[in-house]
Amino acid sequence: MDAALAVGYTAVAVLIGREYHDQWLPLDTLGYALTVTANLPVAFRRRAPATVLAVCLMAWIVSITIGYYPALNVYGSMVALYTLTAERPRWMAVTGGGLVAGTWIYAGALAARASMASVIVQAVVFVAVVSKFGDNAGKLAARNRELAEVTERLRVEQADRARRAVADERMRIAGELHDIVAHHMSVIAVQAGMAAYVHDRSPEDAKAAVGVIADAAREGQEELRRMLGLLRAPTGDAEGVPDAAAPGLSAVGGLVERMRAAGVPTRQVVVGRPRPLPAGIELCAYRVIQESLTNVLKHAGPAQVTVTTEFHVGELAVRVSDDGTGLSDDGTGLGDVTGSGHGLIGMRERARLYGGTVTAGPRAGGGFEVVLTLPATPERTER
Incomplete structure (x- = not known):
């Protein structure tokens, strides 16, 4: 040009x-x-x-x-x-x-x-006009450069947000997989160990253990199918809020029954008046209870477990406590079940996502306790 x-x-x-x-x-x-x-x-x-x-x-x-x-x-x-x-x-x-x-x-x-005055006026006017046009062009070019820089920064920030969103979603999926697989596989491992241990002495107990294994496998398969179905869905909430079909507090009874079937005395206590809560809050509470019960199967040994759900004004509190002392001497029930050490970290991260906290540690009278608190005000509903 x-x-x-x-x-x-x-x-x-x-x-x-x-x-x-x-x-x-x-x-x-x-x-x-x-x-x-x-x-x-x-x-x-x-x-x-x-x-x-x-x-x-x-x-x-x-x-x-x-x-x-x-x-x-x-x-x-x-x-x-x-x-x-x-x-x-x-x-x-x-x-x-x-x-x-x-x-x-x-x-x-x-x-x-022409007169010198006329020549001077012409020179000043022409030079001033050309300079003014040039100055305006320079300012416009500078603004365009700034706009291009801002656009590039926004593009980079958008790409960073997209990468963070992908990483967060991967972490969420990993947490869901951990909670689903770890719990059901722990139940299966415990019952498989029990079936092998009592096979010769009590065929009926061994048969019951195999039945529990089958139930746990089916339930785990159903949960995995549900989660994969949500991942394949063409639409969904951008924040990864759980679907209403996700397990919630109403499904805690099934976890308690499964623990009992695994040979761990477990009772459920509800304090306050139960009320519907956002699906994300209920799923968070369910997963923390599920992971806590999984840890009981892995680490508590012979124990009695209490699952307490407390409905307070603006808050939901969940306690999972046991009186166990570790693995039994004969190793029955647990077999070689081991943990990765990420369960408590995952619980805390899940609670933090919903503005809650998780504390876990030994009880003064023996055993272990996990306490989850979540904000659960009536107006916090998921659409």
């Missing part, structure tokens, strides 16, 4: 110079060379506007001094001044404008066809 502009200005100047101008020298070889030098450098105006302006001005001044038509080579200097004002510091623009105005006045003085 700049090259075409430079060639165009040069061609116009040459055509004007070839016309007869009374009082001024006709273009010769030197005149053509000066005309080309005063206009063609405009092709490089964006790379080095100050240098281009200096070259164009020098060629213009020389051509005026020799006696060629004064208005012949003004175009290149004006375009170079425009670019200098738009892209360089103000002091350079002011200096360049002064030089162009001075050259214009010098040309007017040599022409001697």
Whole structure:
């Protein structure tokens, strides 16, 4: 574009110079060379506007001094001044404008066809207009650059948010898989160990244990199918809020029954008046209870367990406590069930997601206790 502009200005100047101008020298070889030098450098105006302006001005001044038509080579200097004002510091623009105005006045003085006052006014007005346009173009370019930078920052931030959202969703899915698989596999492992232990002495107990294994496997399969179905759904909440079909407090009784079937005496206590809670709160409470009972199967040994759900004003509290002392001496029930150590971390992260807390530790009278508290005000409903 700049090259075409430079060639165009040069061609116009040459055509004007070839016309007869009374009082001024006709273009010769030197005149053509000066005309080309005063206009063609405009092709490089964006790379080095100050240098281009200096070259164009020098060629213009020389051509005026020799006696060629004064208005012949003004175009290149004006375009170079425009670019200098738009892209360089103000002091350079002011200096360049002064030089162009001075050259214009010098040309007017040599022409001697108009009063000096008129020549000075023309020089000041033309230079001021060109400089103003250049300054506006520079400000617009600066705003466009700022807008491009802001757009790029927003794009990067959006990409970061998307990556964080993907990471959070992966963590959520990993937590769901851990809670589902760990609990049911623990029940299966316990019952498999029990079945192997009593197989010869009590076939009926072994058969019952196998039945519990089958039930746990089916329930785990159903939960996995439900979760995978939610993941495949084309629409869903962007925050990953659990679907209403997710297990909640009403399903805690099934966990208690499964613990009893596994040979662990377990009772359920409800304090306060039960009320519907947001699906996310109920799923969080259910998963914490499920993980706590899984840990009892893994680590408590012979124990009695109490699952307490307390409905308070604006708060839900869940306690899972046992009086166990660790693995039994004969190793029955638990077999080689081990934990990864991530259960408590996952519970705390899940509670934090919903604004709650989890505390866990040994009880003063023996055993272990997990306490979950969650905000559960009536107005916090999920749509």
